[in-house]
Amino acid sequence: MRNIGADVTVVRGDVCHMDDVIQTVSACNKTGYAIGGVIQAAMRIDADLFHRMSSEAWHSVIQPKVTGSWNLHKALEVYDATLDFFLMTSSVSGSVGSAAESNYCAANAFLDGFARWRRAQNKTAVSVGLGMIEEVGFLHENPEIEAMQLRKGIQPLNESEFLQIIDLAIAESMSERNNATCYDLTKPHILTGMEPMGIREGFEGYSSGVGEFAATDPRMAIIAAAMTAHGATESAKPHAKDLEHLAANIPWLKNVNLHAMASLISKIDAPSLEIGALALIRERFALMLLTVPDEIDNHRLLIDFGVDSMLGAEFRTWLWNAFRVDISFLNILSSGQTLATLARKVAENLAVKG
Numbered sequence: 001m002r003n004i005g006a007d008v009t010v011v012r013g014d015v016c017h018m019d020d021v022i023q024t025v026s027a028c029n030k031t032g033y034a035i036g037g038v039i040q041a042a043m044r045i046d047a048d049l050f051h052r053m054s055s056e057a058w059h060s061v062i063q064p065k066v067t068g069s070w071n072l073h074k075a076l077e078v079y080d081a082t083l084d085f086f087l088m089t090s091s092v093s094g095s096v097g098s099a100a101e102s103n104y105c106a107a108n109a110f111l112d113g114f115a116r117w118r119r120a121q122n123k124t125a126v127s128v129g130l131g132m133i134e135e136v137g138f139l140h141e142n143p144e145i146e147a148m149q150l151r152k153g154i155q156p157l158n159e160s161e162f163l164q165i166i167d168l169a170i171a172e173s174m175s176e177r178n179n180a181t182c183y184d185l186t187k188p189h190i191l192t193g194m195e196p197m198g199i200r201e202g203f204e205g206y207s208s209g210v211g212e213f214a215a216t217d218p219r220m221a222i223i224a225a226a227m228t229a230h231g232a233t234e235s236a237k238p239h240a241k242d243l244e245h246l247a248a249n250i251p252w253l254k255n256v257n258l259h260a261m262a263s264l265i266s267k268i269d270a271p272s273l274e275i276g277a278l279a280l281i282r283e284r285f286a287l288m289l290l291t292v293p294d295e296i297d298n299h300r301l302l303i304d305f306g307v308d309s310m311l312g313a314e315f316r317t318w319l320w321n322a323f324r325v326d327i328s329f330l331n332i333l334s335s336g337q338t339l340a341t342l343a344r345k346v347a348e349n350l351a352v353k354g
């Protein structure tokens, strides 16, 4: 930054401590320049299932975003009339959720609401919901979380695209500051990584499950509609009547619920419900491990594949979405569990409950 002419002062501190934030604001004042804006990008990650997440883990992730943004808001209050931007880096996870990251999702959802709240008071603010940055940053250094986002159909941004989005967010904040008498409440939240065409490509790459949240979550109605307009999966989904008609000729498919029927329709050549379910489960499991189904041994213990709490939670959600069968997280991770035993459980459950 210095090489391109910037005057840089580094102040080390914790954004959750008001004293440190005030010290940073004083350091800015000492430079003799006016404070133009703030970029709040602090974050911590401490993932676990919500029901067993410690209070410490919850707060360590919440605080840098919630307390930190609040401290910046208070410390810069006297500059609000002249601030050009108050930019917070949020995440798409705050909008669509993320397995085993309830604390991180809540912290980012706060930023999105906080930006709106500041704007409602005629103060500049924007929360940029980032999908996933390639090449640099936390996700790049944590490929397992990056892989999870990819499986959800979220498209990565490279460094240059990321900088363009930050540029756009700042430019928009500045133009509003200069032109508007009152802020546009539709603009404080910019969501990235969820372009319909990219999600559609995600759907097309895999036979089941990718990005189903986008098609089924009512908050994603606009994206789902854009995908449907382009002839994507939603329009290709069979209707209940078509499903029942198809199932009438396949004895093992007849009595299962409609969700399971829609999922299993691609496996109608299977000789039984259990074998059809196993093929589908194996396909999904391979996708989660970013490999091909042929590489997966149906009788190998799931824990030996390195299934951790994040993968386990994601797998459980998928099993529910695909079959409406609830297999507990502990059950998935229990010793002795394989894809074959899991498929048997799913088939037994479907046979009993439909």
Ligand SMILES: NC(=O)c1ccc[n+]([C@@H]2O[C@H](COP(=O)([O-])OP(=O)(O)OC[C@H]3O[C@@H](n4cnc5c(N)ncnc54)[C@H](OP(=O)(O)O)[C@@H]3O)[C@@H](O)[C@H]2O)c1
Residues within 6 Å of the ligand: 013, 014, 015, 016, 040, 041, 042, 043, 044, 063, 064, 068, 089, 090, 091, 092, 129, 130, 131, 132, 133, 134, 136, 137, 138, 139, 140
């Ligand atoms: N990278 C991505 O793909 C991605 C995707 C979605 C959203 N985001 C968002 O983008 C932002 C930056 O992400 P990143 O990938 O650059 O993460 P990162 O490499 O982990 O950087 C986070 C920074 O926050 C600092 N920090 C944490 N707690 C702090 C506190 N209490 N006070 C002051 N600083 C604190 C950390 O400092 P220390 O290292 O000194 O602890 C670290 O420098 C985050 O808000 C994140 O939610 C990133």
